[in-house]
Amino acid sequence: LASRKTIERLSLYRRYLKMLKDGRIENVYSHKLADVVAETPAVVRRDLMNIGYSGSPKLGYKVNELLSKVDEFFHSKDEVKVIIVGVGNLGRALMQYFAMKGSNIKVIAGFDADTRKTNRVISNCHCYHINDLPKFVKETGVTNSIITVPESAAQITTDLLVSTGIKGILNFSPTRLKVPTDVYVEDVDITMMIERTIYFSMENSMRT
Amino acid sequence: LASRKTIERLSLYRRYLKMLKDGRIENVYSHKLADVVAETPAVVRRDLMNIGYSGSPKLGYKVNELLSKVDEFFHSKDEVKVIIVGVGNLGRALMQYFAMKGSNIKVIAGFDADTRKTNRVISNCHCYHINDLPKFVKETGVTNSIITVPESAAQITTDLLVSTGIKGILNFSPTRLKVPTDVYVEDVDITMMIERTIYFSMENSMRT
DNA sequence: TAGATTGTTAATCGATTAACAATC
């Protein structure tokens, strides 16, 4: 239905709207939201139209109502639960990252095959042995997982997650994971991102 | 010139081509490369045409020549140097990540304002105090930086980086950084990525 | 030769942009 880019923008609108709400600001114009996502006001208006919210001329959009609409679009008013498989540096960094107050992502457990990393609590997140994963997923009904295991363990970890019923995977390992069609994988390829940064920074320099 | 998506694909081709080269495989077909980027062979052929490399029917593309061409496109045969500002969990995770053998990204230094985190070596990467950053950047001529500082310090860190001559920034903090037009910022918004994963996994489940 | 793969061209698709009437 919605494109990856649209989702990205809606997520950014949401964060900004929450900030406005906290600041007791009642209305917002499309050009303010446009700044947030580095787009034109027309793109914003189209996005908001698409999720079925109308503003009014001169007044713009009502922050509270629009935020409710965006929440509704994401099927979530409040926090969403995920697990992290791979309690290495990156896994721990993410646990800490989402433990910040204000985050609506809650990491409800970590898993690792290395017993030295299990039976610990990191940023209020308990870390279990990977063997306990199937039971945990079934009992909690969690459907989304972050994978921060080494490349060599990525596919086997994925297979385990899929077999227990996980439907969404955020993959930090530089591998294209094989999954059934009913499982969605989002790849975070940090090396690629740096290469892209370098490429465009050079393009920039050449142009000027 | 090239779009963000094209760059992403070229980066993935490159990684795969290096693997093929290591395995002494001489030729590759567009459909193999297409699998790597989850696209159609036509997209791959178009990409390769765009960077000025031609294959031949039945034989496909010569791995070595194509790899050279892709390297040339990225203006880099071998490793690229970056610094990391913010030696928290995430910064350290990235240092470790890029210290893996095989990575062509080299983190040549870390910087932090917290003296408890400086004057240490993490994954072969020396960590300095932020005050030493301008001198370091000028002496080494490094032009790209990763930012892993807390949101509250992101803009001031950016201003410092820009003033020393950094032209490319990979930003892990959930803030839209203000930079002059000759500086390129690539945002990595992990919260957004999880929200996107969850959204599309739910879409998937509903469709089936 | 036959078959698979390539490069090239045209068609399609989707998203962004531009233009403008409607409205507070």
Add this chain to the structure above:
DNA sequence: TAGATTGTTAATCGATTAACAATC
């Protein structure tokens, strides 16, 4: 009212897809 902002429509743009001739 005047001005700024909105929703809507049409035009533009770019990327992907489809079709096909060329080639090893």
